[in-house]
Amino acid sequence: MLKTVSKTKKLTGEITIPADKSVSHRAVMFSSIADGKSVIKNFSNGADCISTVNLFKQLGVNIEFKDEKTLEIIGGKLLKPIKPLNAGNSGTTMRLVSGILAGQDFESIITGDESLSKRPMKRIIEPLKLMGADISSMDGKAPLYIKGKNLCGINYNSQISSAQVKSCILLAGLNENTNGTTIYTEPYLSRNHTELMLKYLDADIEFEECTTKISSGRLSAKNIEVIGDISSAAFFIVAGLIVEGSDFIIKNVGINPTRTGILDVVKKMGGNIDLINERKISGEMVADIRVQYTENLKGCEISGADIPRLIDELPVIAVLASQAEGETVVRDAQDLRNKETDRITCLVSELQKIGVDIFEQNDGFVVYGNKKKGLSGDAELQVFHDHRLAMSFYVAGLVSEKQIAIKDFEWINISFPEFESLMTSLIND
Ligand code: S3P
Numbered sequence: 001m002l003k004t005v006s007k008t009k010k011l012t013g014e015i016t017i018p019a020d021k022s023v024s025h026r027a028v029m030f031s032s033i034a035d036g037k038s039v040i041k042n043f044s045n046g047a048d049c050i051s052t053v054n055l056f057k058q059l060g061v062n063i064e065f066k067d068e069k070t071l072e073i074i075g076g077k078l079l080k081p082i083k084p085l086n087a088g089n090s091g092t093t094m095r096l097v098s099g100i101l102a103g104q105d106f107e108s109i110i111t112g113d114e115s116l117s118k119r120p121m122k123r124i125i126e127p128l129k130l131m132g133a134d135i136s137s138m139d140g141k142a143p144l145y146i147k148g149k150n151l152c153g154i155n156y157n158s159q160i161s162s163a164q165v166k167s168c169i170l171l172a173g174l175n176e177n178t179n180g181t182t183i184y185t186e187p188y189l190s191r192n193h194t195e196l197m198l199k200y201l202d203a204d205i206e207f208e209e210c211t212t213k214i215s216s217g218r219l220s221a222k223n224i225e226v227i228g229d230i231s232s233a234a235f236f237i238v239a240g241l242i243v244e245g246s247d248f249i250i251k252n253v254g255i256n257p258t259r260t261g262i263l264d265v266v267k268k269m270g271g272n273i274d275l276i277n278e279r280k281i282s283g284e285m286v287a288d289i290r291v292q293y294t295e296n297l298k299g300c301e302i303s304g305a306d307i308p309r310l311i312d313e314l315p316v317i318a319v320l321a322s323q324a325e326g327e328t329v330v331r332d333a334q335d336l337r338n339k340e341t342d343r344i345t346c347l348v349s350e351l352q353k354i355g356v357d358i359f360e361q362n363d364g365f366v367v368y369g370n371k372k373k374g375l376s377g378d379a380e381l382q383v384f385h386d387h388r389l390a391m392s393f394y395v396a397g398l399v400s401e402k403q404i405a406i407k408d409f410e411w412i413n414i415s416f417p418e419f420e421s422l423m424t425s426l427i428n429d
Helices: 021-033 047-058 091-101 122-130 163-174 193-200 230-242 261-268 304-309 311-322 334-338 343-353 387-397 409-414 419-425
Strands: 003-005 012-016 034-041 062-067 070-075 107-111 134-138 141-147 155-157 182-185 205-208 211-214 247-254 272-281 284-292 326-330 358-361 364-369 404-406
Touching (some): 012 419, 021 047, 021 163, 021 193, 047 062, 047 409, 091 107, 122 134, 122 163, 163 193, 230 261, 230 284, 304 311, 311 326, 311 334, 311 343, 343 358, 343 364
Parallel strands (some): 012 247
Antiparallel strands (some): 034 070, 134 141, 247 284, 358 364
C-alpha cells in the first residue's frame, strides 16, 4: 500500500496508547508455561504478538480470545508440534521461544519470514549450547532445529545488551529440567520485562544492576494487564514536539526505566513533556504523558547505556533531531543493523531523500538539524519490511513542505495497526 502524508495542522486532544509488544509477548509465553488459568487484558493486536499466540497454540496450549484484547490461557506442559513453528517477522518470538524449546522433551523447528531469516541467531545459539542444548541452524540463521534436552545452568557474560538474548537464556535456566542456577550478566541493562514478570509469577529469580540469577521451577498462573507501549508512544511524542501548535495527552504509557531513554533525550533536547498520574500495573510503572510543541529543540549526543533504553526509538529520534538546532550524534548503536532491516543504512538513505542532513556512521548516525531549512518532502520512501521505519517516515511527512509517499506502509501492522487512525484523531483546526 502506497501511503501519502502531507503537512498537518496542529495535533490536540487525548489518545490511549495500545499495549506494549514486549510485555504482550512475554505475557503469552509465560502464561503458556505456567500452571493454570491466566487472563491477559489489553493484549497487543499487532501481527508480531499474534505470531506468538499461534505458535503456543501449535505447542498444544489452550488460548482463547475473549474479546479483541483479552486472552484466556490455560498453561501447563507443552506438546511436540506436528509442523514447524512459525515466528513470522518477530525476533522476540524466535529468540525467547528457543530458550523454552531447548529444555523440552521433544524436537521442534522454528522458522520466520524473509526478514527474520536474515537476522543473527548465533547470539542465542552459542549460550544455549553452553547450557548443553542441541540446536542447529543455517549458518547462524533461521530455521532453527532444536532437539529438546535436559540443560545445565551457566554463568554467562554477554558481549551485547540484548533483552531477547537475556530472556532466552533466563527461560532456558527456568526450565524445570535444568540443573543448577543460571547467572546472566550484560554490559548495560536492557529492558527488564522478563525479570519483572517472572518475579510477579513467583519464579526463583533475583536481579541487581546488569546481573540476573534464576533457578529452575514452575510459574504460577496470574492475571496480567499489559501496559501501553512507550515505543508506540514515541511516534506521537515526536509528532507533538515538532508539529507547530500541538498539545495533547497520551494515556497509559509504560515508563519502566529500562525503556524511557526517549524521555531523557527529549528532556536533553529541551522538549516540553510532562508525566502525570504515575501508577503501577501488574508490576510495571505507567503514566500519562503531556506533549507540547517545542520551538527551540537542540541537538544532543546519545551513546553507551542510553542505547538499549531507546534502541527501537532511534529512527523517530532521527526525525526529531532534524527539527532541532545543531548536531545530534548517535554512537554505540551498531546493533541497529541487526533489526528488521539494517536500520542505519535504510534510515539514512530514506531520510536524505526528503532533505534531512543525516549521515551514516559504523555504529550510528549524525543528524545536522536545521529547522529553518525544513524538510523538502516530495519523494517516495521504502520501508524495507520495517514497521518502525514506516511510522518514523510518516511523522517526518507531517512536517515536510511537500507531500511524501511511503511504499508498503502496511508493515505498520506488525506492531501498531491503529497508528494512523490515532494520529488523524488528533488533527484539529
Ligand atoms: C525486545 C528487545 C529489543 C528490541 C525489540 C524487542 C524484546 O531487541 O529491539 O524490538 O522484547 O525483548 P534486542 O534484545 O535484540 O536488543
